[in-house]
Amino acid sequence: MDFDRIPKTHAGSHEDFDYYVREEAKFYHFVDDFNLVGTHWGEPQLISAGYFLRLLMEGSSARAHYRQDTWWSETDEHSEAFRKYYTPLLDHGAMWRQSNGGVICSAMPYGEEEEIVAAFLEMVREFQYPDSIKMQFLDDAYRFRPNGDCMIIIYYDASQEEFDPNLSERELRQKAIRHSAPGRYRSSSSGSFVRDQYVKEYAKRRAHGVCQLCDQPAPFVDRNGRPYLEAHHVIWLDEGGDDSIDNVVALCPNCHRKMHHLNLDEDVQKLLQVARSAG
Ligand SMILES: [Zn+2]
Ligand SMILES: [Zn+2]
Incomplete structure (x- = not known):
């Protein structure tokens, strides 16, 4: 078409x-x-x-x-x-x-x-x-x-799909792009926002173990031997941010706390740029 x-x-x-x-x-x-x-x-x-x-x-x-x-x-x-x-x-x-x-x-x-x-x-x-x-x-x-x-x-509604954790980075990227969507019609019937697993997983995978705010390596590896980082929506979902790969970054736990406590404009700008340029 x-x-x-x-x-x-x-x-x-x-x-x-x-x-x-x-x-x-x-x-x-x-x-x-x-x-x-x-x-x-x-x-x-x-x-x-x-x-x-x-x-x-x-x-x-x-x-x-x-x-x-x-x-x-x-x-x-x-x-x-x-x-x-x-x-x-x-x-x-x-x-x-x-x-x-x-x-x-x-x-x-x-x-x-x-x-x-x-x-x-x-x-x-x-x-x-x-x-x-x-x-x-x-x-x-x-x-x-x-x-x-x-x-x-x-x-x-891609959020209904069962998550496959064994995808290559390339496959994961394709999934994450398709699963990226405006927040509006992704709010579930319960009223809370749906956070798509592919979007979250891809954001972490593309960070390659380095926090995207402080640029330091993840503080430890998880049980599966993967660097521990947390996915964060730069523009918060309840403020109209999208659950999409150009709005999600991977942060170390300290930086994640910092964003939720302070949400400094300079940090927001840096992270938006990172999310949007990483593709
Ligand atoms: Zn950090
Ligand atoms: Zn967060």
């Missing part, structure tokens, strides 16, 4: 943009809060249910398969599978590419919330989607066009 790059400002030269975006401030609020960099308007109603799932789970690198082995000649990019979900769930839909390569789907369906939830659950059941595929109602502050009765997103 090709994603059009989202213009930084409303340039006026994009036909699709003019057609779909009626309230620019709300649109950019949505774009910023969900780290969106690309859009594909008008989907997913024509793609196959399998391709939709792969896009959500694998991100924008997921490729369409062009098999023609079914009697109705369905391909991944042309399918009737979502037809019945169009009005109750996927109306005014769009697919979005996030800066970390993840893909989410938004839509503005018509109906009562219970009807929309019921349509989503039916879709999940019909296509046997895993529990990690979630739907959420969004605040009206994001609703950039007047259509539909509400705005929803459908997304893959």
